[in-house]
Amino acid sequence: MLKRLESQYDSILVRGEAEWQNDPVREKTGPRGRKMKSKAGNLGHRLQEYKTAILNFLFDPRVPFDNNQAERDVRMVKVKQKISGYFRTWDGAVYFARIRSVISTLIK
Known part of the structure; x- marks a missing residue:
């Protein structure tokens, strides 16, 4: 079952590669660096490059599906930072983090 899902993932990427190769890409302005890709091409490249990390939740049940x-x-x-702008003291930040940690653990 897992191998089938992995092969489907690969086949989707192969079909997608044919599509994102046709996407228009603006010309690079400078001589250095890699050739530019479209947004779809960048996404496809990342999906290929990080395949093991993306599909890791299939093979290891301890890995959550999302973060x-x-x-x-x-x-x-x-x-809290948006409202107050900052924590007034380091101790206040530590207390806040500790309280949030306890509340989060209780909710879980």
Whole structure:
């Protein structure tokens, strides 16, 4: 079953490569560096390059499907920074992080 999913992933990328090769790409302005690719080409390249990391959740049940929980845990710190601008003291930041950690653990 897993090999079939992996082969489907590969076949989708092969079909996609034919499509993103046709995307218009603006000309590079300078002589250095790689040739530019379209947004679809950049995405396709990353999907090929990081295939093992993307499909890792299929082979290792300890790996979560997404990282939403980590993003949720960080979100409150960013909201606090937006509202206050900063933490007044280092101890205040540590206390805030500790309280958020306890709340997040209780929710889980």
